[in-house]
Every structure is written in structure tokens, then in C-alpha cells.
Amino acid sequence: MNIETSEFHWGMVIDLDRCTGCGACVTACQAENNIPISEQDGIANGRNLHWIRIERYWEGEFPHVRARFLPMLCQHCDDAPCEPVCPVYASYHNPEGLNGQVYNRCVGTRYCANNCPYAVRVFNFFNPKWPKPLEQQLSPDVTVRSRGVMEKCSFCIQRIRRGKEQASLENRKLLDGEVMPACAQTCPPQAIIFGDLNDPDSRVSKLARSPRRFRLFEDLGTEPSVIYLKGGGHDHPG
Amino acid sequence: MKRRSFLQLSGMSLASSMLAGCRKGNEKLIPFLVPPEDGAIPGIANYYASTCRQCPAGCGVLVRVHEGRAQKVEGNPHHPVNQGKLCARGQAMLQELYHPDRIKQPLKRTGIRGSGQFIPISWDEALKQLAGALAPYQQKEQEGLLLFSAPLRGSLARLTGDFLQHFPKAQHLAWEPLSPEWLQQGLFGNPGIPDYDLGNTQYLLSFGADFLESHLSPVRYGHGFGHMRQERQTVRGRYSYIGPRLSLTAASADRWLPARPGTEWALAFGIIRRLLQEKSFDASALQAAGLSVTNVTELVANFNVQRVAEIADISPTEIRATINEAVSISPALALVGEMTAWQSNGSAAVAAVELLNLMLGNINRPGGLYFTPATDAHISSNYAELTGLIERMQQKKVQLALIYGCNPVFSIPSDSNFSAALANIPQIISFASFLDETSLQADLILPDHSNLESWGDIVPPAGTRQQVIGLIQPVVKPLHNTRAFPDVLLALAKGMGGNLAMQLPHESYLQWLEEDLIKRIPDLFIGDRRQQMDHLLQQGGWFGPELEPISPKALKRPERVVSPEFSGAQEQYPLQLQVYASVNFYDGRSSHLPWLQQLPDPMTTVVWGNWLEINPQTARKLGVNQGDLVEVSSPAGKLTLPAVLYPGLRPEVVACPIGQGHQGLGRYADRRGENPLKLIKETEASKQRLTWGGTRVQVRRLAASSGLVTAGHAEGSYHRDLLGL
Amino acid sequence: MTTRANRYDAVRMNREMLSSMSPPTWRWYLLAAVLGAVVAFGLYAFTVQVTTGMGVTGINRPVMWGIYIISFVFWVGLSHSGTMVSAILRLSKASWRRPILRGAEAMTVFSISVAGLFPLIHLGRNWIFYYLLPYPNQRGLWPNFRSPLLFDMVAINTYIIGSTIFLYIGLLPDLAVVRDCSSGWKKKIYAILAMGWRGSAEQWQVFSRGSTLLACLIIPVAVSVHSIVAWDFAVTLVPGWHSTIFAPYFVIGAITSGVAAVITLMIVIRKLFKLEEFLQPVHFDNMAKLLLAVCLLWSYFYFSEVFTTWYAHKPIEWEIFSFMSSRYGIMLLIMMLGNTIVPIIGLCFRQVRRSLPALLVITLLVNLAMFIERFLIVVPSLSHKNIPFIWGSYTPSWVELAIMVASFALFFLLYTLFAKFFPILAITDVREQEEVLLGSQQNGRTRLETLVKEE
Ligand SMILES: Nc1nc2c(c(=O)[nH]1)N[C@H]1C(S)=C(S)[C@@H](COP(=O)(O)OP(=O)(O)OC[C@H]3O[C@@H](n4cnc5c(=O)[nH]c(N)nc54)[C@H](O)[C@@H]3O)O[C@H]1N2
Ligand SMILES: Nc1nc2c(c(=O)[nH]1)N[C@H]1C(S)=C(S)[C@@H](COP(=O)(O)OP(=O)(O)OC[C@H]3O[C@@H](n4cnc5c(=O)[nH]c(N)nc54)[C@H](O)[C@@H]3O)O[C@H]1N2
Ligand code: SF4
Ligand code: SF4
Ligand code: SF4
Ligand code: SF4
Numbered sequence A: 001m002n003i004e005t006s007e008f009h010w011g012m013v014i015d016l017d018r019c020t021g022c023g024a025c026v027t028a029c030q031a032e033n034n035i036p037i038s039e040q041d042g043i044a045n046g047r048n049l050h051w052i053r054i055e056r057y058w059e060g061e062f063p064h065v066r067a068r069f070l071p072m073l074c075q076h077c078d079d080a081p082c083e084p085v086c087p088v089y090a091s092y093h094n095p096e097g098l099n100g101q102v103y104n105r106c107v108g109t110r111y112c113a114n115n116c117p118y119a120v121r122v123f124n125f126f127n128p129k130w131p132k133p134l135e136q137q138l139s140p141d142v143t144v145r146s147r148g149v150m151e152k153c154s155f156c157i158q159r160i161r162r163g164k165e166q167a168s169l170e171n172r173k174l175l176d177g178e179v180m181p182a183c184a185q186t187c188p189p190q191a192i193i194f195g196d197l198n199d200p201d202s203r204v205s206k207l208a209r210s211p212r213r214f215r216l217f218e219d220l221g222t223e224p225s226v227i228y229l230k231g232g233g234h235d236h237p238g
Numbered sequence B: 001m002k003r004r005s006f007l008q009l010s011g012m013s014l015a016s017s018m019l020a021g022c023r024k025g026n027e028k029l030i031p032f033l034v035p036p037e038d039g040a041i042p043g044i045a046n047y048y049a050s051t052c053r054q055c056p057a058g059c060g061v062l063v064r065v066h067e068g069r070a071q072k073v074e075g076n077p078h079h080p081v082n083q084g085k086l087c088a089r090g091q092a093m094l095q096e097l098y099h100p101d102r103i104k105q106p107l108k109r110t111g112i113r114g115s116g117q118f119i120p121i122s123w124d125e126a127l128k129q130l131a132g133a134l135a136p137y138q139q140k141e142q143e144g145l146l147l148f149s150a151p152l153r154g155s156l157a158r159l160t161g162d163f164l165q166h167f168p169k170a171q172h173l174a175w176e177p178l179s180p181e182w183l184q185q186g187l188f189g190n191p192g193i194p195d196y197d198l199g200n201t202q203y204l205l206s207f208g209a210d211f212l213e214s215h216l217s218p219v220r221y222g223h224g225f226g227h228m229r230q231e232r233q234t235v236r237g238r239y240s241y242i243g244p245r246l247s248l249t250a251a252s253a254d255r256w257l258p259a260r261p262g263t264e265w266a267l268a269f270g271i272i273r274r275l276l277q278e279k280s281f282d283a284s285a286l287q288a289a290g291l292s293v294t295n296v297t298e299l300v301a302n303f304n305v306q307r308v309a310e311i312a313d314i315s316p317t318e319i320r321a322t323i324n325e326a327v328s329i330s331p332a333l334a335l336v337g338e339m340t341a342w343q344s345n346g347s348a349a350v351a352a353v354e355l356l357n358l359m360l361g362n363i364n365r366p367g368g369l370y371f372t373p374a375t376d377a378h379i380s381s382n383y384a385e386l387t388g389l390i391e392r393m394q395q396k397k398v399q400l401a402l403i404y405g406c407n408p409v410f411s412i413p414s415d416s417n418f419s420a421a422l423a424n425i426p427q428i429i430s431f432a433s434f435l436d437e438t439s440l441q442a443d444l445i446l447p448d449h450s451n452l453e454s455w456g457d458i459v460p461p462a463g464t465r466q467q468v469i470g471l472i473q474p475v476v477k478p479l480h481n482t483r484a485f486p487d488v489l490l491a492l493a494k495g496m497g498g499n500l501a502m503q504l505p506h507e508s509y510l511q512w513l514e515e516d517l518i519k520r521i522p523d524l525f526i527g528d529r530r531q532q533m534d535h536l537l538q539q540g541g542w543f544g545p546e547l548e549p550i551s552p553k554a555l556k557r558p559e560r561v562v563s564p565e566f567s568g569a570q571e572q573y574p575l576q577l578q579v580y581a582s583v584n585f586y587d588g589r590s591s592h593l594p595w596l597q598q599l600p601d602p603m604t605t606v607v608w609g610n611w612l613e614i615n616p617q618t619a620r621k622l623g624v625n626q627g628d629l630v631e632v633s634s635p636a637g638k639l640t641l642p643a644v645l646y647p648g649l650r651p652e653v654v655a656c657p658i659g660q661g662h663q664g665l666g667r668y669a670d671r672r673g674e675n676p677l678k679l680i681k682e683t684e685a686s687k688q689r690l691t692w693g694g695t696r697v698q699v700r701r702l703a704a705s706s707g708l709v710t711a712g713h714a715e716g717s718y719h720r721d722l723l724g725l
Numbered sequence C: 001m002t003t004r005a006n007r008y009d010a011v012r013m014n015r016e017m018l019s020s021m022s023p024p025t026w027r028w029y030l031l032a033a034v035l036g037a038v039v040a041f042g043l044y045a046f047t048v049q050v051t052t053g054m055g056v057t058g059i060n061r062p063v064m065w066g067i068y069i070i071s072f073v074f075w076v077g078l079s080h081s082g083t084m085v086s087a088i089l090r091l092s093k094a095s096w097r098r099p100i101l102r103g104a105e106a107m108t109v110f111s112i113s114v115a116g117l118f119p120l121i122h123l124g125r126n127w128i129f130y131y132l133l134p135y136p137n138q139r140g141l142w143p144n145f146r147s148p149l150l151f152d153m154v155a156i157n158t159y160i161i162g163s164t165i166f167l168y169i170g171l172l173p174d175l176a177v178v179r180d181c182s183s184g185w186k187k188k189i190y191a192i193l194a195m196g197w198r199g200s201a202e203q204w205q206v207f208s209r210g211s212t213l214l215a216c217l218i219i220p221v222a223v224s225v226h227s228i229v230a231w232d233f234a235v236t237l238v239p240g241w242h243s244t245i246f247a248p249y250f251v252i253g254a255i256t257s258g259v260a261a262v263i264t265l266m267i268v269i270r271k272l273f274k275l276e277e278f279l280q281p282v283h284f285d286n287m288a289k290l291l292l293a294v295c296l297l298w299s300y301f302y303f304s305e306v307f308t309t310w311y312a313h314k315p316i317e318w319e320i321f322s323f324m325s326s327r328y329g330i331m332l333l334i335m336m337l338g339n340t341i342v343p344i345i346g347l348c349f350r351q352v353r354r355s356l357p358a359l360l361v362i363t364l365l366v367n368l369a370m371f372i373e374r375f376l377i378v379v380p381s382l383s384h385k386n387i388p389f390i391w392g393s394y395t396p397s398w399v400e401l402a403i404m405v406a407s408f409a410l411f412f413l414l415y416t417l418f419a420k421f422f423p424i425l426a427i428t429d430v431r432e433q434e435e436v437l438l439g440s441q442q443n444g445r446t447r448l449e450t451l452v453k454e455e
């Protein structure tokens, strides 16, 4: 679906050699995007609402054990399997390469979630609750989702908007690195780099050309906009 | 903070933005001297710079505030400690501000201690009571006043010091579990902690230092780690971790050396021996530190690869490879952390690693560690002082305890009898924001502001090569009828009159802070002081010039390291318990924040609870499966915990994070999991220094299922292959 | 057969066949009340779901579809029984079809209607289900025609409409009979429903042509409906679903369950209406052979699916099979027994094919197995999809089970009501057959080129 009518194509590079699995990005995203608190029962029943998760995989047995971390968020697939199956265009592709989610239109078929190979779409099984005054933290830039709708990482679209607005107010082009999603912003080892893949000189584009690059489930043809860089023992950065 | 104090300052013009020239911009960095409801434009967010206090590291933050509500905490990109980055705990500080279970006004106990029955009282009444309680201690001979706090630094340390001067016999104990006093008492005894230049090193060796999760300044080290790995054009720093548990920090290592608990130091000796053999050690640094080569040679003479491998129980191949790397890759940097320090032989072990750094020629060079002079007032106590205090409390020598900024009932092992000793104190006054284990014992609670409502400064204890004073400013109006602790001290001074009032005439802590900063920060002498102050507030603090590093002198000769001691008989208690600071909750102070409870523990992916980690081989022998309920018993006590099969752990070791198991601290933390400090058995040695890694335990399976919830699928966690990774 | 000629009396036959429409007995009321209560409880469960949220179901991540979709697919499959079987039999002019036609067609209409409820129940926000409809609106928003869910909606609606018309057209002459036999307000209603059927030659001619045409049309619709339902799965990237064989496999599955249901229905109707003379062992034998054939076909499809997966051994797909056989081993076994082993072995024997109790057991087993098969298609694939870290599993909640049970109750309730208010036996068809048996070709007032003699 490479129908691009915009100068931008947002993308992300996640360097697995830097990611320490610390989880700061998870909480940053939760804070930024008004993600409700999931109680223990909810998580036990598969109703965690985080938009990004750190997957931890074990390898081997003692003493030859390794643990590997894989930050997983919506890959903003260029050929997103979640989009064609949505009967109401609630899951749609925006001209800047984002997989958008229109909460108002979503009727809650959960079809898109089945068809997302990365299993990053989360469903609001109940209405969110914030015991007072926790709700005061909610950001006015992000809709609070009601029960019955699907949601997932938006690449912090509100920040992209804000960045573009700022640039246009100042009558200039958006700078590389000016828009930073909450997860990338907080990541201590700077494992997450976000930017415009259309600009060959952007940091994200340069890193995306690294020999360490790979994308998840490349064979499925989803054309993710999230590019991982292999971790462990690769002595030359991209 | 009173509105009046804002108004005093509100004549000031809205300070210019840090984003140059964006007058119509979306957001501005403004100092909170302009109150939000006046300075804020509806629909437009402002950023306020402040400092995180979720742990002592003191990372700089920018808080996005929208129409008087704090919305998002972000790292301050200009702050030298964290360079715009934050850990999950820092991100979650908003929830402390808006926590539904904060103490909203002064409380007076009505039920028995610990019953949680309080009635709200007014501040006037509370202050009157407090002043009345304090009054007798102004007399010269009157003993029995105790201030128990977390270690204090900067202005608050000075104010507290000045205040307590008027109570001649008062004792101030400033302690918290993860305070690095063991590092300050290491080989060099420099009171400042060196700045480890992780980012520029080529070979990193961590001796039980979980520097990516809880050790000293995790965000700073995390940032450095990223730099070390992939920021430089041609090199990727390598990294090995030695310690019995594959912690989050160890998981990022290229090589994990699973040493027996308390034996990590042997590797340091092994490397030093090779350095001496190859004569590739830094002789001048050794000399400068006042140490002799012969001494060191004698000390490490026997530590060949085989010996090190035997002591630590690691394969000689791995040891040899590590030693080879450490001596051939330069610069190589060694960190030492709590897992090593918390053993009975910890002090010598820490010294061994510091000696290694010295021998590697790491002192004051890029990729090494920089010693800078201690730059600021700081009050902190060591473990021996703490155990001494507990004795005094047991002997009923403490009559009035003021407790601020800490939760000792939770964070001191029960075996040391702190809680029982606390019950001996006739009057306990707490400044807590939450009804935690300690404030539940208080007779009077004068609730403190949350960090985001307070003024203050932070001098990062571990840190930077330049001098840093991080500033804390309120970003929202106080939500509840609370008062900042230093403001209470000033109000007391005023109320108690006399000398005290004369010496502390300040209207507010803000005034004190400003006066104090003027004394400490040279910049404030240049130009318009007001403008300068605004500028500092916008910036998030004062970031001074780089300090001249100093050459450390060794306080003592490096010594032999003995084997660690464990309490509990091996036959009865076959397993060794390692407790560690939780990634999510630090020492347990953040367990009340639902975002952190919900955040899967990075290694086990457990949410909303805690657990006992058991090596799968051991678990098989014990008949324990993932999620089974087990009973852990030590000579000090018994706990019931769900089991997590943890491949990254020595088979004779079990591990449990500190942080859960609160009795109190609000709805999200209360009665969730267990506090492993209840299992720690104190010994004579452990009265002198903290030895939380030295207890043996026994594990018994109780039942099949325990309500353990993990975010990751237990079986799926072993199927990385399916991802084609 | 000659004795029957003596008994032939159109009026008596009408009365006999309309006996099911006589005023209800207390037993009927009891049955209706019990069914109604179960339906009401299901409604209550649904209300709970709508007012609190989908969280009251067992649905989770990764298993975002559960009992509702399983029931949906099952009922859609079942709906193939009637219309399709009836259409096929009609076209193939098997004369013994007559007594069961109506029942089978009604079965289709009710099962497809029940099926159609499930996607609505399943929605997270049922109250805006109409977003799926391509209705003109000020926002100029249209539904996504690429989504199989939209094909579903179109197909299901078409099938509901088509099969209802099919049923209704077949009903016309009988409604006229009922009209003629009743009085008062009933007569008025049936008069309206009979749409002025007078049984003229012209009407019969149109009727006959129309039925045949509809029968021709309804078969592709039925095939397409189930292919489309199969595409809900087949077009996805979900391992285990992503399979080209799914469309024919689903259709065969549906026919299997449909044929089995028709046999069950034949047994029940034969017993209830004492049709031993019409439905003779040979008819069951024939139907059982058909069932045997589709079971063989189904097994072929199923095993080619398994073998391809095994042969290709794509790790994630094989993982799903392994997971299915370990976690849902017993269900898998029942499915194998019910869809393959028991019917294929059992139906090879003439005695079994002609034994009604045996057939009853086998056909019920086939449908149970078919329900399980739907479960095993939906759940294991989702439980262990591509990302091992979030693997999970699924257990339906009471709400889902209540609604599922209520769907069966609703089906039977609708059926019971239908049998009470409409002739459940195709009067004209059966009479026609009587006449055939009598050697009479007279039909109504006209002579039609009609029927093949039985056997
Ligand atoms: N309290 C309050 N009332 C107001 C206003 C206000 O500011 N405050 N503003 C007034 C003004 S200016 C206006 S324009 C009106 C707006 O009033 P409405 O026209 O009611 O607009 P919204 O509230 O935005 O609701 C839009 C609805 O459309 C639904 N929707 C989204 N996509 C589709 C679709 O494809 N088909 C259908 N059928 N529905 C869809 C969403 O679920 C949502 O429920 O409200 C007026 N009333
Ligand atoms: N996220 C989101 N954005 C939306 C919408 C949405 O649903 N969601 N809805 C959109 C729609 S449908 C609409 S209509 C717009 C509404 O957007 P606006 O047109 O901005 O509507 P209001 O917020 O009501 O602002 C009207 C302003 O006019 C002022 N005013 C009132 N009376 C008078 C008067 O007599 N003279 C003058 N000069 N000023 C007066 C009011 O004080 C107020 O400041 O928002 C659009 N934006
Ligand atoms: S914040 Fe960065 S390092 Fe931490 S888990 Fe997320 S991506 Fe990894
Ligand atoms: S990752 Fe999943 S949700 Fe995101 S665009 Fe791709 S298919 Fe859609
Ligand atoms: S759950 Fe919502 S977004 Fe997903 S397919 Fe259904 S309607 Fe579309
Ligand atoms: S890009 Fe934004 S929405 Fe997506 S995971 Fe990161 S913080 Fe969350």
C-alpha cells in the first residue's frame, strides 16, 4: 500500500544491541497515551492494554543461559494485514505511513487483532477507570478510549502533529529528531530512534541501512516500518 | 507553598522560552514562579523543569503541564545526569502526585499504633503539637530526640542541620537501603562516588553491579551503556557480568560468569595477577595511591585461572577468556555493586575491584572513572550507626522520633528488631505522604508535598564530572492540604521563637533555598540575580563547569578476601537467598504506583506481585513448577511466595526482589507479595555492615497454584526460534 | 400399495397433515416455556455483556474470537442442511424428499437467522452495528468492501432472504390449504399469507418453474455463503487459518453437518408424524450413503490440510498442531471419531445405514464433532499465533455459554412455533406423492408433467 501523498514516511529503528529491557518505554507510553491501568486479573486474562511491551525470551540452560529482549509495538506495516479486514475503516493507513486507528468508527469485531501477526492490538474489554484524582494526569491530546474498541501504538501521532504545527508556525521544515515518541524519548540507552524514512539523511534512514537490520516476519510481506538492528556480538554499528 | 509566596514573585515577566523565538509555540519552558493558573494559556501546554526523586540519582525532568495539570514527565535533555532520559520509575512520578491514597491533611492517631485509625486535624494544631513535643529538647542535656530520614544533600541537609543545632542532643540518622556507603568506605574512602565513564570504555566488567536497574544512577549508566555499545563509529564495547544471578543488567552482557555468591572478587584478583605478570598495570597510579607493587603481588599470587575458577565455580575457559579480554582490551572498566557488597566479605571484595580499576590505569581517564572532590553538604549514616540506633531504641533512649522521607519499618530486616524497638518510642511524628508501615506507627502525621508540588535541590550523589545542583520546583498547585517538610521546619522555628526563630527567619523554604543557592552557585552573582534564578529554574538546575579530577589516596592496604559467611546451617537450609532491588520499585518506595505494578518485571514478566526465583534444575528436585506456591524459611522467618523458574540463577541460589510485601502504602501496594527482608538473618558481622546476601534458606512446595501473573507466556518465552530471531 | 388407494381422501389427508397445527396442548406450552426461559436467560447474559463490556466473556489477547464466532460458523454450516439438500433433492427429483422438504427448509431459515445473530452479539460495540451497512450518511463514509466481514454480512443477508423466499414459495399452496381449513381472524391472516393462491394451472406452472429456478439459484448462494465464511479465516495471516483449501473444506464441512442434521430431522419427523410409510429404510440408506460420501470428502480435506502442514513443517503451523493435540487432545479425538472414524466405518454397513437408532447416534455425533471442529479451527490457531511471548488459551465464560445454549433453544423455539403456525409437512407435495402412488397425475385442476416414480 505504498500510496504516498505526503513528504513523510515515519519509521522507527530499534537497536537490540542497546535495548536493556528496562521497561521505561512501556511506562512512558502508558503515561503519554492515556493507557488505562490493567489490574492483575485483567492481565491474567489477557487484557493488558500496554501499547508497547518488552518481550523476554530465554535461551539455553544454566550456565549457558541468555535472555533476550524484544520491544514490540505496532510495526506500522506498509501493507498492514489489520487494515483490509476492518469492515469500517477504523484501522486505516494514513498518507505518512502510519497505521491509524479511528476509535469512533471501531465497532469491535477484533478481526484486526487476529490478523496482526505482531499481536500488538489491544482491546478495551471494559471502560477504563482512574480512581480520583489519577485522572488528572490524562493528556488532553489523546482520546480516552471507551469499551468495545481496539487500540494500539499510534507512533505518538499527537507528537507528530505538534511537531508539524510547530514547524509550520515557524515557517520551516520539520527537523530530523524533532518529533520523538514518548518511548524513544525516555529510552536510556537510546535503543529507539524515530524519524522520516523518506529522508535518506535522517538518522533513522541511516540506521535502517545498517547491515544489522532486519524486520520481523519479513516473509509475511507486511512491510513493517519498524526496523530492528540485531543485538549481540556485532562489532560494527550501521 | 503558599499562594502568597507565588504572588510575591508574580510581578516577574513570563520568562523567555528555551525554544528560541517561538512566541506562538506549543509549549514553553517556564519557571513556576508564575503560577500556572495565571501563566498558563488554555489549550497550551507548558514545560517545567524539575528533578526526579524516585531514587537518589537525581535525574532532571521536564513536566508537561496543561491547564494546571501535570500530564507527562520527560527527561530534561540538558541535564548532565540523565541527558533527557528517564527510567520507568521516573516516568511514574506523576502517579505519586495524583495518587488516590495520599495523606490529604495532618492526621492524629486515635486507635492503637498500626491500626490505621487517624483523625484529621488542622495544621495549626499539628504544628502546635509538634512544637510542644520538640520544646524540651532545646535544653542542653535533654536526650532522646531522633530525626530519622533518608540521606540528605544540598539545601535541605543544611537547613535540617541548622535546625537540629538548636536541639543539642538530637540524633540525626540518615539511611536508606541502597545508599552506597559501602562504596564510600571502600579502598579510597573518597566521600564522593567516582564518575564511571561507561560510554567511552571498550570493555566493561560488572562485579554484581546492577547498574542498569538500581545501582547508583541507572539512567545515566543506561545512557552510557548505549553509547558504549553502538554510538561510536568503529567499536562496540564488550561487556561481561560476574555474579550468581542473571539480572536485567547481566542479561545485556556478552558473557555471564555465574559466580558463587560472594566470590566475584576472585576474578578481580585473577586479572590483577595477569596484569602484574604481563607488567601491563598502571604503576604510577599505584604509587600515587600509596600502594606497593609487592604488596599487591603477594596478595594475588595464588590466583591463577584454576584457583579463580574453583573459588567462583565457573569454567576455567570462561575465566581465562575474561581475563584475556580484560587485560588486552583497553580501556577496561570495572564496576562493583550491591550483589558483591552485600556479602559478609563485601568490604574487602569492593576494595579488590577498586584495586583492579587502579591497576588497569582507569583513574581519571576516558573510559575509566573520575574522582572528583565531594562538592556539597551531605548527611548520611552507615549501617553500623543504624544498628547502634536500634540498640538505643531498645534501651528506650529515644523519646521522640521524627521520621521523614523513608520507611524504615519496611526496609530494615525484621530480624534486627527495628519495629519492636520503634514501639518503645513514646512519640513518633511522621512527615510521610502515604500511610506506609512506618507512618502507620506514627502518632502524628504532617504530610509532605509530593515532589511535583515542592521546592528543593538535589545534588546527584553519583554522578557527573561537573558540579550539578538539580532544582526541584512545583509544577502544580498543591492538591491537598499538605506542607513541605522544610516549610514545616521553618514554621516550627518561627513558632518556637528564641534563637531558633532568629536564625531561621525565612518566610518559606523557597526563600531559604534561594539564599542557600546564592551562597553555593557562583552564577548567581553575575548579572540580575532574579533573572539568573529564573534561568536556572528553566534549565532545571545549575550545571557548573567541569571539576578538576583528584588522584585518590588509598585509605588502607588492600587485604585478603575471605570466603563469605552465611547464616543458617547448610543441612537445614541448603539454598542461598539473594535479595535484590526491584527494577520497578527500587527499594520498595515506588510499589504504590499502579503503572509500576502493572509494568512487567523485565526478567520474569511478573506483574502485580512478587515471587521466588528458582533454577529449573533445583525446582525439578523440589518438585516445584512455575507458579507453584512455595514456603521459604530461614533462621529469621518464613514466607509464602509463588515460584518462578529462572534459568539465569545458580542452582544453589534462590532470589527474591525487594519492594513488595507492603502492609500499607495505599491500595496498590498494600498486602501484595512478601517482603524478603523478613528472611534476612542478622549476624554479629552484619551489625557492622549491611550483609543482605548472606542468608541460607529452605524451600518447600506448598500448593499447585498461587495466582502468579506473568505478562509473558511461560512456555512461549522459550520459543525465540519461532520469531526467526 | 394398493391399500393406500382406498384410504386416499384429500380432505382427510389435509386434516391429518394439519394436525400439527391443532390448538397446543400443555406439553407444547411446557416445551415452549422451557425453551423461552433458556432464551430469556441468554438474553439476560447478553444484557450483562452489553452493559458491562466484552470483558465478561472469556475472550482475551491473543484469542480475540471465541464461542460467538464458533457458533456463528456452526450455525451457518447447519443451515446448509435444508435449503441445499432440499434443492438438490428437488432438482434430482428424488420423490421421497417430499415429507422432509418443509422441515429442512425451515431448518435452514432458522439456523441461518440464529447464525446471523452471532456476529452482532460478538461486536464490542453492538449498538453501532449499522456502521457495517453501506447506508448513505452525511459523513460520506462507506464500509470497507475488502473486509471479509462485509462479504459475510452481504452473504448472510442474501442467504436469509433467499432461503426465506425459498421456504415461503414452497409454502404458498399449503398456506392456501390452511386458509381454506381455518376460520375467523386466522383465515384473514392466512389469506394474506397465501397471496391469493387459487391453484390455477397458470399458478401451478409458475410455481413449478419458480421453485426449480430458485432451487438452482439457492445452491450457488449456499456454496458461496460458506466459502465466504471460510474466507474470514483463509484471507488472514493467522497460521493454521491461512490456507487455500479452506473454502471447499468449509463447504464440505457445512454439507456434512447439514446432511447429518437432515437425517436427524428425518428420524424425528418420521417418528412425530408417523411417516413410516413415506420414509422407508431405503431413504435413510440413501441419505446415509450421502453422509458417508461427504464424511469421506471432509476427511480427505482435513487430512490433506494436516499432511501439508506436516510435510511443509513450517514451525509456527506445526506448533499450532502440537498445541492443539496436547491442550485439546480429547476434543480432537471426539472430532476424529465423530467426523471420520465412526461415520466412515459405521456407514459402510447396510444394517447401520438402515438402523434408525444407529443413524440417530451417528448424525448427532457428527454435528457434535462439527461444533468441536469449528472450535478447533478458531481457538488453537489464535492461542499460539506468531508471537510466542503472548501465547494464551481460551475458556468460554458463563455469559458465552449461556448465549450459546440460548441459541440452540432459540432455534428449537422458532422451530416449534413454526410447526404450530405453519404446515410442517408439505401438504401438496405429500399429496402429490400419494397421487403418484395412486397412479394419478392429476394435480390441482391441471395436469402437469410431473413425477418420477419412487425407485
Ligand atoms: N455538549 C456539546 N454539544 C454539542 C457541541 C459541543 O461542543 N458540546 N457541539 C455541537 C456541534 S458544533 C456539533 S457539529 C454537534 C456534533 O454532534 P455529533 O454529530 O453527534 O458529533 P460527535 O459527537 O462528534 O459524534 C459523532 C458520532 O459519529 C459516530 N461515527 C463515526 N463514524 C461513523 C460512521 O461511519 N457512521 C455513523 N453513522 N456514525 C459514525 C461516532 O461513533 C460518534 O458517536 O454537536 C453539537 N452539540
Ligand atoms: N477533536 C475534535 N475537534 C473538533 C470536533 C470534534 O468533534 N473533535 N468538532 C469540530 C466541529 S464539528 C466544530 S463546529 C468545531 C467547533 O469549534 P469552534 O468554532 O472553535 O467552537 P467553540 O469552541 O464553541 O468556540 C467558539 C468561540 O466563539 C466565542 N463566541 C461565543 N459567542 C460569540 C459571539 O457572539 N461572537 C463572537 N465573535 N464570538 C463568540 C466563544 O466564546 C468561543 O471562544 O470544532 C471542530 N473540532
Ligand atoms: S526503554 Fe529502551 S532500553 Fe528500556 S526496554 Fe525500552 S527500548 Fe529497551
Ligand atoms: S503491526 Fe499489526 S497493528 Fe500494526 S500495522 Fe502491522 S498489522 Fe496493523
Ligand atoms: S475491532 Fe475495530 S478496528 Fe478492528 S477490525 Fe473491528 S472495527 Fe476494525
Ligand atoms: S511510538 Fe508512542 S504510542 Fe507507540 S509505543 Fe512508542 S510511545 Fe507508545
Ligand code: SF4
Pocket (backbone or CB within 6 Å): B052, B053, B054, B055, B056, B057, B058, B059, B082, B085, B086, B087, B088, B089, B090, B091, B217, B218, B219
Ligand atoms: S534513575 Fe532515579 S532519579 Fe533517575 S529517573 Fe529513575 S528514579 Fe528518577
